[in-house]
Amino acid sequence: xxxxxxxxxxxxxxxxxxxxxxxxxxxxxxxxxxxxxxxxxxxxxxxxxxxxxxxxxxxxxxxxxxxxxxxxxxxxxxxxxxxxxxxxxxxxxxxxxxxxxxxxxxxxxxxxxxxxxxxxxxxxxxxx
Numbered sequence: 001x002x003x004x005x006x007x008x009x010x011x012x013x014x015x016x017x018x019x020x021x022x023x024x025x026x027x028x029x030x031x032x033x034x035x036x037x038x039x040x041x042x043x044x045x046x047x048x049x050x051x052x053x054x055x056x057x058x059x060x061x062x063x064x065x066x067x068x069x070x071x072x073x074x075x076x077x078x079x080x081x082x083x084x085x086x087x088x089x090x091x092x093x094x095x096x097x098x099x100x101x102x103x104x105x106x107x108x109x110x111x112x113x114x115x116x117x118x119x120x121x122x123x124x125x126x127x128x
Contacts, residue, residue, distance in 0.1 A: 016113035
């Protein structure tokens with residue numbers, strides 16, 4: 001059985017991949033918002049911010065696909081992104097508690113999913 005065999009997939013990884021994909025789509029929405037609402041006086045800042053958010057979103061989408069294909073390399077960047085997201089949630093805790101809560105809950109759920117025992121077993125190739 002290869003690591004890409006659908007019968008070896010774990011529900012936790014499907015859930016994590018779905019949430020990471022939603023995060024990526026949210027980042028794309030932010031990128032579009034920055035691109036269309038920016039002022040001409042801050043053109044370079046808007047362009048670089050848009051490119052940054054698009055690049056991060058693309059990376060998250062690639063990692064989400066990697067989780068679905070049981071690629072071990074996908075877990076590290078996903079864990080890192082969730083830890084960053086927890087930091088962002090913490091920074092919003094006083095100014096926007098609703099956003100802060102959503103970011104924190106999603107990050108904790110994704111971390112729980114990708115670091116679970118079944119997900120670890122599915123991602124680690126036992127034959128090597």
